[in-house]
Structures are given as structure tokens and as C-alpha cells.
Amino acid sequence: MKTSVVPELRGRGLTLMGFLEPSLGFVWGEPIKVRQQKPVDEKYLDEVHAKVAESVKDIFSRYKARFGYADDEILSLVSAADAKKKATSPKANHKKTS
Numbered sequence: 001m002k003t004s005v006v007p008e009l010r011g012r013g014l015t016l017m018g019f020l021e022p023s024l025g026f027v028w029g030e031p032i033k034v035r036q037q038k039p040v041d042e043k044y045l046d047e048v049h050a051k052v053a054e055s056v057k058d059i060f061s062r063y064k065a066r067f068g069y070a071d072d073e074i075l076s077l078v079s080a081a082d083a084k085k086k087a088t089s090p091k092a093n094h095k096k097t098s
Contacts, residue, residue, distance in 0.1 A: 027063045029055045053077050 032051050037044065060075040078086075 025063075025067055027059055029059045 032048065032055060034048055035044075056077065057075050060069075064073060065071065
């Protein structure tokens with residue numbers, strides 16, 4: 001009689017990522033109600049984005065101790081466009097030679 005063993009696939013959360021440090025955790029904030037628009041009004045989009053950014057900062061402030069962040073650590077949100085500008089600026093690419 002042959003028997004087969006099926007390996008158990010386990011990971012962090014519902015993923016196959018290994019059990020590494022720091023531990024993986026999930027938190028949720030309050031839902032942000034939006035209204036559907038076609039075409040999207042840019043002013044309204046900016047308002048919703050500001051609400052999302054404020055909510056993310058609030059969630060970070062409430063739960064940062066649980067995930068090992070110091071009380072004085074702050075969260076900075078950077079747009080993809082700003083991050084790209086900074087990464088490609090001459091100052092960022094300038095290497096100090098000694």
C-alpha cells in the first residue's frame with residue numbers, strides 16, 4: 001500500500017511569504033464614502049485624496065506601537081511624481097568622491 005504526503009503550504013497571512021521579521025499585520029480604517037462621477041471632477045478627486053491621506057496618517061498614529069515604531073515616528077506621504085522627480089534630480093544622482 002502506497003501513501004502520499006502532501007506538504008502543507010503556509011505563509012504569512014494568506015500568502016506564501018515566509019515567517020520573517022517583522023511580523024505581518026493588518027489594520028483597517030473607517031470607510032470613506034465617495035460618489036461615482038464620469039468624468040471625474042478634479043476638485044472632488046483632490047478632496048477624496050485628502051481624506052484618504054488623513055485616514056492613513058491616523059491609522060499609522062493609532063497602530064504604530066503595535067508594529068514596533070517609536071512614538072515620535074511620523075508617516076510622510078509622497079506622490080509618485082514627487083518621488084520620481086527626487087530620484088532623477090541631479091542632487092540625488094550626485095556621488096561624493098574623496
